[in-house]
Amino acid sequence: DQQVKQNSPSLSVQEGRISILNCDYTNSMFDYFLWYKKYPAEGPTFLISISSIKDKNEDGRFTVFLNKSAKHLSLHIVPSQPGDSAVYFCAASLGWISNFGNEKLTFGTGTRLTIIP
Amino acid sequence: NAGVMQNPRHLVRRRGQEARLRCSPMKGHSHVYWYRQLPEEGLKFMVYLQKENIIDESGMPKERFSAEFPKEGPSILRIQQVVRGDSAAYFCASSRTGTGSPLHFGNGTRLTVT
Numbered sequence: 001d002q003q004v005k006q007n008s009p010s011l012s013v014q015e016g017r018i019s020i021l022n023c024d025y026t027n028s029m030f031d032y033f034l035w036y037k038k039y040p041a042e043g044p045t046f047l048i049s050i051s052s053i054k055d056k057n058e059d060g061r062f063t064v065f066l067n068k069s070a071k072h073l074s075l076h077i078v079p080s081q082p083g084d085s086a087v088y089f090c091a092a093s094l095g096w097i098s099n100f101g102n103e104k105l106t107f108g109t110g111t112r113l114t115i116i117p
Numbered sequence: 118n119a120g121v122m123q124n125p126r127h128l129v130r131r132r133g134q135e136a137r138l139r140c141s142p143m144k145g146h147s148h149v150y151w152y153r154q155l156p157e158e159g160l161k162f163m164v165y166l167q168k169e170n171i172i173d174e175s176g177m178p179k180e181r182f183s184a185e186f187p188k189e190g191p192s193i194l195r196i197q198q199v200v201r202g203d204s205a206a207y208f209c210a211s212s213r214t215g216t217g218s219p220l221h222f223g224n225g226t227r228l229t230v231t
Contacts, residue, residue: 043222
C-alpha cells in the first residue's frame with residue numbers, strides 16, 4: 001500500500017523556468033512533510049519541510065505548498081538551475097511528538113527532474 | 118550528507134553469505150533509522166533504533182535480517198544467508214533526541230548479491 005505517491009516518474013524543465021513537483025498521500029494522520037533531493041550514488045539530502053498547521057513554506061528558490069483537504073503537496077523551484085537536476089523524493093511522517101519521538105519517514109517513489117540548459 | 122558515515126560503500130556477496138553494514142550517526146545523534154531502496158523504488162523504512170534498544174522494527178523482514186545499535190560503536194544491519202532479492206542500496210539516517218528536525222542520511226551501502 002503506497003501511502004505517499006509521486007505519479008510523475010520524470011519531469012524536464014527549461015533552465016530559468018519553474019519546476020513543479022507533485023505528491024499525494026493517503027494517510028490523514030501524517031503531520032509533517034518533507035522534500036529530499038538525491039544525486040546518484042549519494043544519500044538523500046533534506047531540502048524543505050512543512051508541518052500540517054501551515055499551507056506554505058518558503059526557503060529561497062524552494063517553496064512547498066500543502067493542501068490538507070486534497071492530501072496533496074507540491075514543491076516549486078524557481079528559477080530552475082542545471083544543478084537542480086536530481087531525483088526528488090516526497091516524504092511524510094506522523095510527527096515526532098505524537099509518535100513518541102519516532103521520526104520514521106514514508107517516502108514516495110521519486111521524480112527525476114532534468115533541467116535543460 | 119555530512120556526518121552520517123556508512124561503510125562499506127559497496128559490498129558484494131555470494132548467495133548464502135552474510136552481509137554486515139555499518140552506520141555511525143552524526144555526532145550528538147542517538148537515534149538511527151535504516152532504509153532500503155530497491156531499484157526504481159523509493160526508500161522503505163526498515164528499523165528504528167536508539168542506543169541498545171530497537172524501538173520500531175515494523176519494516177524489517179521477519180527472517181535473516183537483524184539490527185543493533187550498541188552502547189559503543191556503530192549501528193550494524195546484518196543480513197544472513199543473502200539472496201539475490203537483497204541486492205539494494207541501504208541507507209542509514211540519524212537524528213537527535215526530541216528535536217523534530219529532519220533526518221540526516223548517509224551515502225548508503227550498495228549491496229550486490231551474485
